[in-house]
Amino acid sequence: MTRYQHLATLLAERIEQGLYRSGERLPSVRSLSSEHGVSISTVQQAYHILEDSQLISPQPRSGYFVTQRKAQPPVPQLTRPVQRPVEITQWDAVLEQLIAREECDVVAFGSGAPDVTQPTIKPLWRELSRIAQHQEAELLGYDSVYGMRTLREQISRLMLDSGCVATAEDILITNGCHEALSIAIRAVCEPGDIVAVESPSFHGTMQMLRAFGIKVVEIPTDSVTGISVEALELALEQWPIKAVILVSNCNNPLGFIMPEARKRAVLNLAQRFDIAIIEDDVYGELAYEYPRPMTIKSLDLDGRVLLCSSFSKTLAPGLRVGWIVPGRYLDRALHMKYIVTGSTSTFAQMAVAEFIRNGNYHRHLRRMRQHYQRNLDVFTCRVRQYFPCGICVSRPQGGFMMWVELPENIDIVPVCCALREQNIHIAVGSLLSASGKYRNCLRLNYALPVDASIEAALRKTGEALSYVLENA
Amino acid sequence: MTRYQHLATLLAERIEQGLYRSGERLPSVRSLSSEHGVSISTVQQAYHILEDSQLISPQPRSGYFVTQRKAQPPVPQLTRPVQRPVEITQWDAVLEQLIAREECDVVAFGSGAPDVTQPTIKPLWRELSRIAQHQEAELLGYDSVYGMRTLREQISRLMLDSGCVATAEDILITNGCHEALSIAIRAVCEPGDIVAVESPSFHGTMQMLRAFGIKVVEIPTDSVTGISVEALELALEQWPIKAVILVSNCNNPLGFIMPEARKRAVLNLAQRFDIAIIEDDVYGELAYEYPRPMTIKSLDLDGRVLLCSSFSKTLAPGLRVGWIVPGRYLDRALHMKYIVTGSTSTFAQMAVAEFIRNGNYHRHLRRMRQHYQRNLDVFTCRVRQYFPCGICVSRPQGGFMMWVELPENIDIVPVCCALREQNIHIAVGSLLSASGKYRNCLRLNYALPVDASIEAALRKTGEALSYVLENA
Structure with a gap:
């Protein structure tokens, strides 16, 4: 890790920990430079990284400020499924899901596939x-x-x-x-x-x-x-x-x-x-x-x-x-x-x-764990940014699946259909319930590195969810 | 195919068709040479091939004679299984069979494996x-x-x-x-x-x-x-x-x-x-x-x-x-x-x-069909030679499996056990019946090219079957 990456990580942690609060002004480039004994340009590069990841934003002639952000959404509550033996249906929906994953140029948030492009x-x-x-x-x-x-x-x-x-x-x-x-x-x-x-x-x-x-x-x-x-x-x-x-x-x-x-x-x-x-x-x-x-x-x-x-x-x-x-x-x-x-x-x-x-x-596993954990940070950040308030989001401790819950009166099946027409494929929660519950939930695969098309797909998904929440 | 191979095939066919009968004297080398317009040495080479495959045998100063052979065993009759629905058992025997196929240096007559050693x-x-x-x-x-x-x-x-x-x-x-x-x-x-x-x-x-x-x-x-x-x-x-x-x-x-x-x-x-x-x-x-x-x-x-x-x-x-x-x-x-x-x-x-x-x-298929058909000829010849009279043998029209049937009062399960100790593995017929019939039958895989060890294993199998037949 280079010096400026190290500094950026340190500052990001302080922001996450609340040492610098939302909207607060960050130390000047000069004071950070002397505090950490690094060059001016190192601090500037660190600030650029934080700016790229939208943690901070510059204001002309005033320096850098912690970006005004929405709070981290809460985690979903204990689920309350039907408390009796049920028969499983949903095959048609699962099959549709399987076929969707074969389509070309689709952003497959609904799939269970890992990232197979890492050099290890x-x-x-x-x-x-x-x-x-x-x-x-x-x-x-x-x-x-x-x-x-x-x-x-x-x-x-x-x-x-x-x-x-x-x-x-x-x-x-x-x-x-x-x-x-x-x-x-x-x-x-x-x-x-x-x-x-x-x-x-x-x-x-x-x-x-x-x-x-x-x-x-x-x-x-x-x-x-x-x-x-x-x-x-x-x-x-x-x-x-x-x-x-x-x-x-x-x-x-x-x-x-x-x-x-x-x-x-x-x-x-x-x-x-x-x-x-x-x-x-x-x-x-x-x-x-x-x-x-x-x-x-x-x-x-x-x-x-x-x-x-x-x-x-x-x-x-x-x-x-x-x-x-x-x-x-x-x-x-x-x-x-x-x-x-x-x-x-x-x-x-x-x-x-x-x-x-x-x-x-083992070398590959180390790489993949780091990769998915880093992707989780980026996805969490984007979900906070693009997705509406009033949702709950899981805090995965491993793997590459995120669970997003909307208020119970919301049905996101129509959202799935609408997004599919834009080549975005999400898995509605009801696929993962025997009794067809969780139509207000979705599972998000965050295995792939975030590029422009994934960034755009996350934004569109957030917009679609906001729309359905506002019109509920 | 060379000239002498062609001639050998022709003569073998005539013997199979009964044009030259068991024990009969074959034409002299000289007369065959003039009949077919080929050299003396071509005829001699053809006769050597037939001698190697034990179709003919030389007698000093008298020429070649068709080998005295046992008649081709008859084909098995229509099977007569139990005429009502039965439950299938036999898993233990099948598992034993599966495990046997993994043993080293075993001649696996009982397996279902093809020959995977051909160059195609x-x-x-x-x-x-x-x-x-x-x-x-x-x-x-x-x-x-x-x-x-x-x-x-x-x-x-x-x-x-x-x-x-x-x-x-x-x-x-x-x-x-x-x-x-x-x-x-x-x-x-x-x-x-x-x-x-x-x-x-x-x-x-x-x-x-x-x-x-x-x-x-x-x-x-x-x-x-x-x-x-x-x-x-x-x-x-x-x-x-x-x-x-x-x-x-x-x-x-x-x-x-x-x-x-x-x-x-x-x-x-x-x-x-x-x-x-x-x-x-x-x-x-x-x-x-x-x-x-x-x-x-x-x-x-x-x-x-x-x-x-x-x-x-x-x-x-x-x-x-x-x-x-x-x-x-x-x-x-x-x-x-x-x-x-x-x-x-x-x-x-x-x-x-x-x-x-x-x-x-398609190239590989052509090769394998020829290979298995040729192996069938060799195996049929050896079965006729080594196996006892009183058995029935199937006439496969493809694939690489032969079915051998002994009289109904014979149980070859002990024969299988005895042969297995000699690293010869045969499949008893009862594996292939839901009701445990066909303990008097065996299935023989003839996929592999006949080498010395297969030749010896066929002989030993024949001896074991002869022994059980004689002592029935």
């Missing part, structure tokens, strides 16, 4: 190239139904970072976290069963439940601390629930990391009511805190947690490489893996294994 | 290398739930060879034929339903049916003409059957190609009883006849046939690239694809698409 991903291409040049005939043959041992060994090591001890024998490789979740649900549930889910929760998982003829009870969930343990307990007392499905770290869509005490409380409940926990950790390695948060799986002594994950969010979804650690359900999971796809593409598995083995994965 | 597969590696070098970020992102358009377009063209007109929009890419079948079954059936299958039939499909809680009625099947239309009709009259699953071309395990009239008859029955047909065409392009046989799908006007296929048998199973043409079940199949794996590995899809586009796939 380059070694993955080199591994693929090397594999193609080596021409090992073995890679063309049927892989083990467990997946390649070399990759399972690498994953076993990775999992230690989350406090989880799993050997290569405990791990099955899957076609992304999608297949892992599909296997987990099928390994634990029968058609007609009931499972508990966070509310809101990932639409993909809910569509799986729908296809398997499973009903869900949506549990109230806090945007900072996660699923309500009290509400989960009540639901477990009331309904014959088979399993609870959680994204405990860097939740999709709310962004929270469940505090350790809450993770333990949920595990205790699962033990008391003898149910399984399906833990989706696909965003866990993208937590902004270091070391990464632990999983519920790492606390699990009796094998009731089925951990599902993949390299789709951390590395690249096109690889379709994920895994499941099914605990005591290993035999059933193995059968499911066999009947669903038989095995997983060997090339992608091999490339990922080598990418990890050569230290490139 | 090399361009596939080059495509993979080229893709890795181009580094298109798009390949790292989420693929369409339909699969890559460029591959679907190529498949659409390939399907014309089987008389089937399907556009890219009618095709979904899957993780191998396995996922295609899994999707097809789930798109058509609900738990508790009944489907009709050939008997014997592919154990993978049956395990899927088991996992989905579906019962099967096994229909008597002829090793030359396929499923009995009469028996299928009776079953349809008697039970509320939802679908029939067929490997109509180069059947696994019996090797037949259903005659066109029978394909039409089955389709007519499906129309009359308003059921779906799930057609597994994964071996169809490996038919020894040219042009390749048509599919039932190509006759299907009302979209009731779900065609499932892949590049796993024709190219390489490690790719995990297959497809489904689900006809009128497209919407349901799309949902199933989404909930099972979401999408398919992009690298493998891209490599296959380019491999086809550059004409390498």
Whole structure:
């Protein structure tokens, strides 16, 4: 970091902390220069950076002032979903969402895709190239139904970072976290069963439940601390629930990391009511805190947690490489893996294994965590700037998803349609609810670096939301 | 083909046709030389080839004689499975089979793997290398739930060879034929339903049916003409059957190609009883006849046939690239694809698409058809030589699977165990029956070129079968 970048960061922090208040005049260039023992031009460059990020603005012949800004919007309250088992619908809306992501030149705020353009991903291409040049005939043959041992060994090591001890024998490789979740649900549930889910929760998982003829009870969930343990307990007392499905770290869509005490409380409940926990950790390695948060799986002594994950969010979804650690359900999971796809593409598995083995994965993770955290700052700033007052916004602790909530009487489905005509694609919250709630919410993907088109799209989205709020 | 190879082939044909009978003296080298207008040494070389393949044997000072041979074993009779819906078991045996295929230095007669060592597969590696070098970020992102358009377009063209007109929009890419079948079954059936299958039939499909809680009625099947239309009709009259699953071309395990009239008859029955047909065409392009046989799908006007296929048998199973043409079940199949794996590995899809586009796939297919047909000749010869009298052997019309049947009172499960200790792995027929029939049968994979170890393994298998027959 250069001197002027360092100074800019320092000043930005002071502004964030309120040491310089909104509208207040900042120290003169000369006084800052002597205070910090840096040159005049260094201070000027620092002020230019802050000006570019719209934290400060110059006034002719008066110096720099902290920009008049709206206050940070509050976080969403605890959700209040329907408190009984419901059937999942919404497939048509999900399909529309999937098709929208394939359109060209669309700003895909609604997608679940990570940024795959960072330079630290380059070694993955080199591994693929090397594999193609080596021409090992073995890679063309049927892989083990467990997946390649070399990759399972690498994953076993990775999992230690989350406090989880799993050997290569405990791990099955899957076609992304999608297949892992599909296997987990099928390994634990029968058609007609009931499972508990966070509310809101990932639409993909809910569509799986729908296809398997499973009903869900949506549990109230806090945007900072996660699923309500009290509400989960009540639901477990009331309904014959088979399993609870959680994204405990860097939740999709709310962004929270469940505090350790809450993770333990949920595990205790699962033990008391003898149910399984399906833990989706696909965003866990993208937590902004270091070391990464632990999983519920790492606390699990009796094998009731089925951990599902993949390299789709951390590395690249096109690889379709994920895994499941099914605990005591290993035999059933193995059968499911066999009947669903038989095995997983060997090339992608091999490339990922080598990418990890050569230290490139951890390097890439560091980069991506920084990148997403920086993007979150920029998006938060823009949302504050462009989006209307009266909204609530989540404070993601990892990953690249933001949840925006408007007053409950607002329906943003028409806003989505209007924005789509301007090639802006947002995901309406109701996709993430079994009972079609959260039509006043939206999920915002902030994975991509903010360029002019994203900047413009955020502004247009803010305008559309303001319009609907003013005319409600 | 050189002159002496041509002559050897001609003579071998005459022996097969019975123009020269077992034990009969062949024409002298001199007379053949003048008859065919070739040199003495050409005839001598041709005779050496026939001697090497044990068709003829020299007797000192008397010339060459047609080898005294056992007669070609008869083909298996129409199977007679249980005529009522049964639940499928056998998972433990299938799993054992899957694990056996991973062992080192095993002669895997029991596997379903193709030969991936032929030189015509090399361009596939080059495509993979080229893709890795181009580094298109798009390949790292989420693929369409339909699969890559460029591959679907190529498949659409390939399907014309089987008389089937399907556009890219009618095709979904899957993780191998396995996922295609899994999707097809789930798109058509609900738990508790009944489907009709050939008997014997592919154990993978049956395990899927088991996992989905579906019962099967096994229909008597002829090793030359396929499923009995009469028996299928009776079953349809008697039970509320939802679908029939067929490997109509180069059947696994019996090797037949259903005659066109029978394909039409089955389709007519499906129309009359308003059921779906799930057609597994994964071996169809490996038919020894040219042009390749048509599919039932190509006759299907009302979209009731779900065609499932892949590049796993024709190219390489490690790719995990297959497809489904689900006809009128497209919407349901799309949902199933989404909930099972979401999408398919992009690298493998891209490599296959380019491999086809550059004409390498058709070149490879020609090579593999010839290779498997030649291997069939060698295996048939060895089976005749080493295996005991009193067995029946199928006459595969494509693919690389042979079905061997011993008398019904014989149980070859202990033979399998004994052979496995000698690193020879055969698949007992009962794996391919829902009701555990065919313990007197085995399926033999003849994909690999016959080398010394395969030769020895065939001999040992023959000895073990002879032993059990003699001691029955």
